[in-house]
Amino acid sequence: MILDGKFGKYGGIFVPELLIPALEELESAFLKYKDDKDFNTELDYYLREFAGRPTSLYFARNLSEKLGCKIYLKREDMLHTGAHKINNTLGQGILAKYMGKKRIIAETGAGQHGIATAVVGSMLGIPVEVYMGSEDIERQKLNVFRMELSGAKVIPVKTGSRTLKDAINDALRDWIANVENTHYLIGSSMGPHPYPMMVKHFQTVIGKETKNQILEKENELPDAIIACVGGGSNSIGIFSQFLDDEEVELIGVEGGGEGLDSGKHGATLCRGSEGVLHGSLSFILQNDDGQISEAHSVSAGLDYPGVGPEHSYLKVTDRAKYVAITNKDALRGFELLSKYEGIIPALESAHAVEYLEKYAKIPENEGKTIVVNLSGRGDKDMFIVAREMEVKI
Amino acid sequence: MKVESYAEMFKRIKRENESAFIPFVVAGDPDFETSLEIVKEMVEEGADALEIGFAFSDPVADGPTVQAADIRALEAGMNTEKGFEFIKCVREFTSIPIGLLVYYNLIYKNGINNFYKSAKKSGVNAVLAADLPPEEAENAYLAAKANGINQIFLAAQTTSNERLKKVVKLCSGFLYVVSVMGITGTRSDLKTSTVELIGRMRDHSKLPICVGFGISKPEHVKEVIKAGADGAIVGSAVIDIIAENFENKDLMIEKIGKCCREMKEATKR
Numbered sequence: 001m002i003l004d005g006k007f008g009k010y011g012g013i014f015v016p017e018l019l020i021p022a023l024e025e026l027e028s029a030f031l032k033y034k035d036d037k038d039f040n041t042e043l044d045y046y047l048r049e050f051a052g053r054p055t056s057l058y059f060a061r062n063l064s065e066k067l068g069c070k071i072y073l074k075r076e077d078m079l080h081t082g083a084h085k086i087n088n089t090l091g092q093g094i095l096a097k098y099m100g101k102k103r104i105i106a107e108t109g110a111g112q113h114g115i116a117t118a119v120v121g122s123m124l125g126i127p128v129e130v131y132m133g134s135e136d137i138e139r140q141k142l143n144v145f146r147m148e149l150s151g152a153k154v155i156p157v158k159t160g161s162r163t164l165k166d167a168i169n170d171a172l173r174d175w176i177a178n179v180e181n182t183h184y185l186i187g188s189s190m191g192p193h194p195y196p197m198m199v200k201h202f203q204t205v206i207g208k209e210t211k212n213q214i215l216e217k218e219n220e221l222p223d224a225i226i227a228c229v230g231g232g233s234n235s236i237g238i239f240s241q242f243l244d245d246e247e248v249e250l251i252g253v254e255g256g257g258e259g260l261d262s263g264k265h266g267a268t269l270c271r272g273s274e275g276v277l278h279g280s281l282s283f284i285l286q287n288d289d290g291q292i293s294e295a296h297s298v299s300a301g302l303d304y305p306g307v308g309p310e311h312s313y314l315k316v317t318d319r320a321k322y323v324a325i326t327n328k329d330a331l332r333g334f335e336l337l338s339k340y341e342g343i344i345p346a347l348e349s350a351h352a353v354e355y356l357e358k359y360a361k362i363p364e365n366e367g368k369t370i371v372v373n374l375s376g377r378g379d380k381d382m383f384i385v386a387r388e389m390e391v392k393i
Numbered sequence: 394m395k396v397e398s399y400a401e402m403f404k405r406i407k408r409e410n411e412s413a414f415i416p417f418v419v420a421g422d423p424d425f426e427t428s429l430e431i432v433k434e435m436v437e438e439g440a441d442a443l444e445i446g447f448a449f450s451d452p453v454a455d456g457p458t459v460q461a462a463d464i465r466a467l468e469a470g471m472n473t474e475k476g477f478e479f480i481k482c483v484r485e486f487t488s489i490p491i492g493l494l495v496y497y498n499l500i501y502k503n504g505i506n507n508f509y510k511s512a513k514k515s516g517v518n519a520v521l522a523a524d525l526p527p528e529e530a531e532n533a534y535l536a537a538k539a540n541g542i543n544q545i546f547l548a549a550q551t552t553s554n555e556r557l558k559k560v561v562k563l564c565s566g567f568l569y570v571v572s573v574m575g576i577t578g579t580r581s582d583l584k585t586s587t588v589e590l591i592g593r594m595r596d597h598s599k600l601p602i603c604v605g606f607g608i609s610k611p612e613h614v615k616e617v618i619k620a621g622a623d624g625a626i627v628g629s630a631v632i633d634i635i636a637e638n639f640e641n642k643d644l645m646i647e648k649i650g651k652c653c654r655e656m657k658e659a660t661k662r
Contacts, residue, residue, distance in 0.1 A: 001528065014497055014524045016454040017547040018571060020556065159460055165451060172453045179551070276498040276524070277451065289472040290502030291450040 001027055005193020005280075008317065010309035013192045014276045019172070022179040027194040029099045034201055043094050050123060051079050051086045053205065057213035057371070062340040067360035070369040072222070073343070074210050074238060076376065083346060083376030084206060084234045085116035085187060091202030093120035096183035103178070104128045106185045107171040109136055109164035110300030111143025112346075112380065113187030118152035128152040131171040133163040136300065143380065161294045164304050168278050188231025189308035192279025196308050203237025210371060211241045218369055224249040226359065227373035228352045229269065229322065230301045232308035234375035239320060249321070252311060253355045255295070255302030255348075256324030264296035268307040269315050269322040282309040298327035298384065299347035301376075325351040325358075331388055333357065334378065346376030347384065396516055397488045399442065399543060399566040403601045403623055406441055412660040413624030414614070415603060416631050416653060417444035417494065419462040420479040421471030423635060427642060428466075431635065431649055432483050438650045439657025442490040442518075443483070444605075444626055447476040449496040454523040458629040461636060473503050477515040484516035492519040492545060492566070497533070500525075505532050509540040519543035519566040527559045534563050545569050550590055554597065561598040567624065568600045572617065573607040588620040595621065609633075611659035618660055627656050 001024055005011045013023055033039040047053040055075040064071045076084040089106075096104055104126050108114030114130040121128030130147055134156040137144055144154050160166035168191075175184040189199040214222055225242060227235035229252035242248040257265030265271065272283040277292055285293040285305035297303040314320035325333070330347060333354025338344045345353055352372050359365055378385070386393045397405075406413055416435045421428050432443065448466035452459060471479075480491060493512060500508045500522060512520060520542055525533060527546060537544040543566030548557055550571075561568065572587050587604065594602050604617040605626030614625040631649055638645035 004528070012529050013526060014529055015526065016523055017526055017560075018454075018549045018551060020526055021551040021553070159457065160450065160464075169451055169453050173456070176454070273502075275502055276496075278453070279524070281501075284498075286498070286502060288502070289474075290498040291467065291472075292498075 001193065002031060003027065003193065005197060007196070007310040007313035010282050010312040011193055011196055011280045013279060014281065015192045015279045016176060018176045019179070019192070022175065023192055023194065025099070029095060030194050030198050033095060033098055039094065039098060043091055046090050046094070047087065047205065051090060053079070054209045055079060057210055057217065059217070060341050063337070066340060067357060068366050069360045070367070071356065072214065072369070072371045073374045074206060074371060075374055076206060076234065077343070077345065077349065077374045081112070081116045081119055082379060083112050083116070084203065084237065085113050086120070087205055087237070088187065088199050088202040088233060089113070089116040089120045089185060092183070092185045092198070093117070093124050093126070096126060096185065097124050099183065101126065101183040102181045104183050104185050105131065105171050105174050106187060107131045107164065107167040108187065109167070109303060110380065111136070111140045111147065112301065112376065114147045114152065114154070115143060115150065117185050117187070118147040118150035121152060122150045130154050131157050131167040131174070133157045133161070133167050135162040136164070140300070163294070164300070165292065172278070188233040189236045189310065190231040190278060190280065190282070190306055196280065196310055199233050200236045200240060200310065203233050204240045206234065206237040206373065207239065207241030210238055214371060221245050221248050222371045223368040224251060224359065224370045225373070226251045226253060226352045226356050226370060228253045228302060228348045228375060229307060229311060230255065230266065230304050230348060231306070232311045234373055236308060236310055238373045239314070243319060250314070250319065251355065251359070252320055252322045253351045254322060254324045255297030255299055255351060256326040256329070257296040259326055260324055265324065266295035266297040266302045266304060267324040268295070268305060269311060270324045277306045280309045282307055282312045283315070298330060298388065299351065301346070301348040302351065323355055325354045329354045331385065334385060343374070344378035345374055346378050347381045349373070349375045350378070395488055396484070396518060397490055399490045399518060399601065402442055402490050410662050412618045412622060413441040413603065414439055414653070414657045414660045415442045415444055415624050415626045416440050416656070417446060417626055417628035418631055418635070419446040419448050419459065419466050420476045421448065421466035421469050422462040422632070423465045423639065424469040425471070425475065425479065429479065429482055430646055433486055434646050434650045435631070435653050436487045436489065438653035440489065440653060441624070442492065444492045444494050444628070445480065446494040447473060447499055449499060452496060452523070456629070458632050458636070462632045473499055473508070477511045480515040480517055490518040491516065492521060493517050494521050494523065497522040497525045500533060506536045506539070509536040509542050512542055513540045517542060519545050521545040521547070521569060523547070527563050530563055547571055548594060550586060554593070557594070557597045561600060564600060567603045568594060568598055569626070570594055570602050570604045570622070571606045572604045587617055591621040611655045614656050614659035618662070625656070625660065
């Protein structure tokens, strides 16, 4: 490898020897093309024409009035397929094409990353196979159907907890056996090097646009940026352009599940410990012996027992703060944004919205300018929310 | 009991014009007691060294067979502490080399030095962490060295000569050569390029070479020995017998014994 893929001591390449050449090839292709003119012209074209960039930085007038702050929403929910995931799948998809890969595999939890990969595969003419836990397939039939409509094959994963982490395990196993012709398109800023660095790179577009937009509207940087953190790609994407602006408070919101003391949550940074999972050293949810625990969250995107290594670094260096919002509170955020702004957020993003409410209520935060990264839209969550609200639809 | 080193073992079997037969099982699969009986049977029926796995919840380098074994062991209450207890029990009836096969998080979470110390104390000869390439191995390597444990690394067809140099620099005991591209599991045929692969490894290292992954039949053992390997590591074949004979322990042990006898026979030149 050319770089060590470390953020402080976090990150790295903790993978079986058989994967190293694939990671070397990927790193070298990424470093070659990330600043390549043709590559970026093509990527920019598809981000604009296919995905719908740039997204607006919307001033949430009603919510601002209610909460006594200046609140802006970065509208990643407006993108094709409904979330920021497409920024990364387009980037990696085009990279796979440049690398001459004939097949793309991906993992998915709720199906959002699977869909974002499927449509890019379909658009680029590269066959896509998506690993998905059989539990998740059962819970997200609609998304399975969407992936299949876009021509992807959905492979049920019946091992372990039959959810996202097991889908990643099986995708890694597939890649180990098929490295020559296959690109593994990881959906978040996690996994072995170069993924955390590469996924961040493709998501920095969120931060770049946000910075220009807020400077244009306010002529100064925001006081705080709030984003939800599962694997951590939407948050690292928006944080990335403000890391050196120490005056901007960066806040990541994790899935608090049924509460941090319930043992049923996805709050890896708030309650996890250091360990190695899926190729990198980071905070993870595990028992005292090092066996990986299952994560729990009403939002599938936050339901993962690991987190991207750069977030671990930002946590221990105190550059970013990480908090958790419970399932129940996230639903409040969901209703709040829907009711006041007419914007139905993804359950993941609803965690960030609900923390915004808590943050704005702290007296010293009154009048602050706050950007919330609205990473996705809530269409996919209608059935879950209705069930949680005990509404029949 | 005095523990035989890998070097002593390879010297011994070479004298007898044989190669090493090294079976692999997961400690505590399907439960502590049965697992111990299985290992005893393997030793009695010709194992020259043992590869013992500690179960992990997310074994990415393993196929369905070993994954299922890990789950059975974890469900039977295995953990690292009991794993070392298991090794101590094995040491009561054999002195042949024992290599641990683990995932790195078990080492990391238990404290790197602490893990190797416990390994030494229980009678382990070597440790191989499936997801620990040389790039990340410095701490483990130093702890292994300090505690008199061999750190074993994997090398595969895809390992370039340049990387191979890094691998053999840190590796001791033997070099674990992966015969097929993929994860562990039984396969019907082995790739013919194994001969070339072993030849290339020999050019870079004086370490004994053991071939693993996908060796499930005596013919495979014969093939890799013929290709020049010093030993053959047989994993999934034994574990398949465990999985298939759950209901009948006596039959399970008997079949494992027969399997090991045939595999050992295939190592004789």
